[in-house]
Amino acid sequence: MAINAQTQTKVETREPVINDFAFSVATKNGSGSQTSNNVLVMSLFQMGIPVNGKNLFPSNIKGLPTWYTIRASKDGYTARKALTEIVVAYNDGTATEDVANLPPGGVCITTDKIARVIRQRDDISYYQIPVAKLMRQTKVPSAFRKQVENMTYVGAVAQLFDIPLDLIYDVLLANFKGKVKVAAMNHNVVKLAYDWTADNIVKTDPYRFEYMDGADGKIMMTGNDAGALGAVFGGVNVVAWYPITPSTSFVDGIIGFRGLRQNDSQENTIAIVQAEDELAAAGIVVGAGWAGGRSLTSTSGPGISLMAEFAGLAYFAEIPAVFWNITRMGPSTGLPTRTSQGDLLFTHFLGHGDSRQICLLPGNLKEAFEFGWKSFDISEDLQTPVFVVSDLDLGMNNWLSDPFDYPDKPISRGKVLDANALQEFIDEHGKWGRYMDVDGDGIAYRTLPGTDHRFAAYFARGTGHDEMAVYSERSDDWVENMTRLRLKMDTARDMLPQPIIDNGSGADIGIITFGTNEDAIREARDWLANDGIKTNYLRVRALPLASSVSDFIDAHKSVFVIENNFDGQLTQLIRLEHPENVSHVRPLALGDGLPMTPDWIYDSLKEQEG
Amino acid sequence: MPPRTNHLGLARNEYKGRPSTLCPGCGHDSISNQLISMAYELGLEQHKIIKMSGIGCSSKTPAYFLGGSHGFNALHGRMPSVATGALLANKELSCIAVSGDGDTGSIGMGQFKHVIRRNVPFVYIIENNGVYGLTKGQFSATADEGQFLKYYGTNHMPPIDLALEAVIAGCTFVARSFSGDAKQVQALLQAAVRHPGTSVLDIISPCVTFNNAATSTKSYPYGKDHEIPLHEIQILAPDYVEERDEITIEDYDEGDIIDVEMHDGSFIRLKKLDNDHDPRNRRMAMEILERSMREQIFSTGLIYYEEPRPTLADTEELVDRPLALLDDADLRPPKSALDKVMQSLMAG
DSSP: OOOOOOOTTOOOOSOOEESEEEEEEEEETTSSHHHHHHHHHHHHHHTTOOEEEEEEOOSOSSSSEEEEEEEEETTOOOSOOSSOSEEEEOOTTTHHHHHHTSOTTOEEEEEHHHHTTSOOOSSSEEEEEOHHHHHHHSOOOHHHHHHHTTHHHHHHHHHHHTOOHHHHHHHHHHHTTTOHHHHHHHHHHHHHHHHHHHHHOOOOSOEEOOOOSTTTTOEEEEHHHHHHHHHHHTTOOEEEEOOOTTTHHHHHHHHHHGGGGOOTTOOBSOEEEEOSSHHHHHHHHHHHHHTTOOEEEEEOHHHHHHTHHHHHHHHHHTOOEEEEEEEEEOSTTOEEEEEOOTTHHHHHTOSSSSOOOEEEOOOSHHHHHHHHHHHHHHHHHHTSEEEEEEEHHHHHSEEEEOOOOOOSSOOOOOSBOOHHHHHHHHHHHSOOOTTOOSSSSSOOOBOOTTOOSTTOOOEEESSOBOTTSOBOOOHHHHHHHHHHHHHHHHHHHHHSOOOEEEOTTOOSEEEEEEGGGHHHHHHHHHHHHHTTOOEEEEEEOEESOOTHHHHHHHTOSEEEEEESSSSOHHHHHHHHHOOTTOTTEEEEEOOSSSOOOHHHHHHHHHHHHO | OOOOBOTTSOBGGGGBOSOOOSOTTOHHHHHHHHHHHHHHHHTOOGGGEEEEEOSSHHHHGGGGBOTTSEEEEOOTTOHHHHHHHHHHHOTTOEEEEEEEHHHHHTTTHHHHHHHHHHTOOSEEEEEEOSEETTTTSEEOTTSOTTOEETTTEEOOSOOOOHHHHHHHHTOSEEEEEETTOHHHHHHHHHHHTTOSSOEEEEEEOOBTTTBOOTTSTTSHHHHHHHEEESEEEEEEOTTOHHHHHHOOOTTSOTTSEEEEEOTTSOEEEEEEOSSOOOTTOHHHHHHHHHHHHHHTOEEEEEEEEOOOOOOHHHHTTBOSSOGGGOOHHHHSOOHHHHHHHHHHTBOO
16 A cells, blocks of 8 residues: 655654654543554554554543553564653643653654643654644534544544554444444544644654554454453353453453354353352352353452452362453552552462462463463363463553464363263272372362262362262361372473473573563563673463473572562562572562563663672 | 152152251251152152252251252352352253351342342252351341340341342242241242242241240241241142142132142142232232231241243353253364454454
C-alpha cells in the first residue's frame, strides 16, 4: 500500500527515527480512549511493526487519569520503556507532568485548550489539535461525541507519523465487528483531524512509521484470551468464577471461544457458572474435578485468598482442578488494576498445614495458551490442583506472538479406573484403595462417581485417612500419607514445564526470573552485553522448582533474581529449596505496580554488580 | 430363610455404610437409617448416587449409609457448591446431601440460598438440632430465643427458620420433619428423591448430649409431645397403579385428600389432619412457617411444593452425555479450528 498522504508542510530537522519509539497516551478513564489506543496498536501491527500496548489504568469507571503506552520496535523489543518519546496529553489534570516527563526532542500532542494551561518547554515539539472546533464540524450525534472525541488524536498521530487512513478504517471496522455505521462515524473524526493536521501543523520531529515485515505471520492477543483458548483446547468442561479484575476477561474469553466446542445442535460441552463468591467458585471446580470434570476457575489475589481452604482440601483429598491467578498488586485490595508478581509464595503454599501447590508460570502469550491446555493434563495426571499464575500485564494487555502450536500430546485423564480396569486392579493387587500407591510414584488410582462396580465407591474427605480412604487419626497413617504426597510433588518436578535456559555466553552473572519480565530482561541483557557485561539467563516456568535451577545457581558467581514484587519471593523460595551455597543469590525485586522496564533492570544490575 | 431383597435382589444390609461414631441415640442416626430404608425400598442403584456433606456431626453421617455410593465430606458450609460442581460434571448422578443447622444456617447460608436459586437437583437434608455438637454446645442460628444452654447461658437472638429461608429463596420442595417420626421422614425422603430440583428437608434431629432437655424445642421429649403433622403422607409411585386403587379411603371426605402430582408421574398423597394447609400454596406455606416460628408450633410435613423450574444443567444447555464422560474428540477441537482462530488474529 502506498503512503501518499505526505504534505508540503512537513519539515524534517533531524535524522528520521523509523519504527523505533514509544508513545504514552494520557486520558481520563472512561472517556473511550481504549478504542482509540487499540486502533493505533492494531494499525501498527497491521503495518508489520513489532508493537506492544500496555494499559496502565486506575481502579475507576470514569474520571481518574489513565495512561496507555505503545511501543514500536523494529528490533522486536516490546517491553515497556521508562521514557516515551511521544505523549498524547489529552488529560488536563496530568498534562503538565506528562510533558515534563518527555525526553529532550520529544513530542507533545495535545488539545488547544490544554496547551493554554501547561508550562511550555522549548526542547520538544508541540502539536495542538483544536478538538472542540473539529468536533463541532462533525455530524456525530451529541450522545456519542464525548466517546468519539479521542479519535482526533488517532487522526493527528496517523498524519504526523504516517499511518494510512484506509488502514485505520479497516482496523476500526474489525474493532466494531463489521458494523459499518459505527466505524464510519469514528473514521470521519479521524479523517477530519488527519486533514486538519496536514493543513495546519508543521512537523518538527523525526519520528515516523513505515511498513515492514516484523509482524508477518504473528498474532496479537491478550494473555487472558490466550489462556482461555488453551483451556478450550484442553477440554475444560466446568467453569465457575466470580468477577474480579484482572481475571474477568479470562472467563469472557472462554465464553467467546465456547462455540468451538458446541455440538451441531449448539449444545454446550462447557458449563459456565458465575458463582456467588470465590468460595463457591472453588467449591464448584473441586466438586466437578472429583466427579471427573475438567474444571477451571479464574481469579486474582483477594479471590485466591478466599479459595485457600478449598485449595488445601483439594490438595489433601487429591482432586484435580485448574485455578488461574491473574495476579494484581496486594496485599488486601491493594492496587486492583496494577500488575504484580506478588502472589507467588502465597499461591505455592496455599492452604493451611503442610501443603504445596503446583504452579505454572506463563511468561508470554504462547505459554498462556500452552499452559491453558496442559494444566488439565498435569492436574489429572498428578490428581492435584494446578495453579496457573499469570499477571495483569500478560492477562489484559495485547501481546505480539507467533501463532500457537496445536497440542502435541493427546488429552490425559491420569490414573482413572473404570469398572473393568478396577476389576483388573483388584485381581492384580487383591484390593483397591483410593490412596494406595502401587506404582511407587506417589500417585494412586482413582474411580469416578457413577462407576458401576461394587467396590468403586470411596469417601473423599479433608480429614485424616488411610490408603483405603477410611477415616483415620493414627499417626502412622498420617505420616505415610504425607510422605506419599511429598513423593508425588517430587514426581511432579520432572513432569512440569522445565525452565528456559540461555547458558551460551560463559558469563559469571546469572539472571533468574519468572513470568512476564522476559521482554524487559532480554533488552536489558542486550544493553549490558553492549557494555561488555555478559549474562546467562534462566526463567522458571513451574513450581516446585526444577533441579536445573540449583545447577544454574552453582554455575554462576553472581545470581540476580528479577521479580516484580516487593519481597523477592522467588529468591526466598530458592533459598528455602537450595539452602546451600546461595549467598551469591540476590533479589532485584521492584513491585511498583507497573510492567518492568529494561531501564530499571539495566541500572539496578549495573549498580549491584558495580 | 434368605433375607428379604428388593427388585435389584439386594438386601437392606447392602445399603448400609460404616458403623456410626455419633453419640448413641443421636437423631442423625435415625435419619441415616431412613435413608438406607428409602434407597432399599425404592431399589436405587448405589453407584448412581453421590453423598455430599459439609462439616459437623450431621456431615459425618454420609459415611454411615449407602456404602456403595461415592461420598464427599467437603468444607464447613460449602457442600452446596461442591455438589453443584459434581452434578454439573455428571448430570446423571443423583445426590443426597446432608448438612446441619450450623453448616447451613450460619457459615453456609449464602451457598444454601444460591444453590436453591440455581435449582441444582438434589436432596438437601438439614439435620437440625439447634446446637453445635462437635465444638461442645454453642447455640446455633436456629436455637430458640430465650433458650438456656450450659455453654453460653441464654440465647437472646431470634432463630433463623431454614424452611422459610428455602421457600423465600425459590425452593420448589420444602419439608419439615422430626427424626423421631420415622414414617414421615421415610415418606418425605421418597418424595424428595424423585423431585428434579432442590428439595430441602429441615429435620429436627435432637442432640442427646447438648440439647435434649424437655424445655428445648429441638429435643426428643419436646418433639414427641408437640409434633403436629400437617398431613398423613403417602407416596404413590407411577408404577404402583394397582396399589393406588386400594387407597379409596371412606374415612376421608373429598377435599380432605390432596394428591400432589410430581414431575415423574408419581403422587404425594396428603391426607388432611386438623388444618387446611395446601403445600401448593406459597402464601400458606410462608404463613404456617411464620406462625410456627412465632408461636413455637412444631408443624411437620410437606410445607411447600411446586413444579420445578429448569435445573442448572438445563439452563446451561449442556449436551446429553455427562461432561465427565465426554470423548477426547468432544473435549478438543481439531487443529483446523485452532488454525482458523490464529488466522483471524494475524496481520493482513
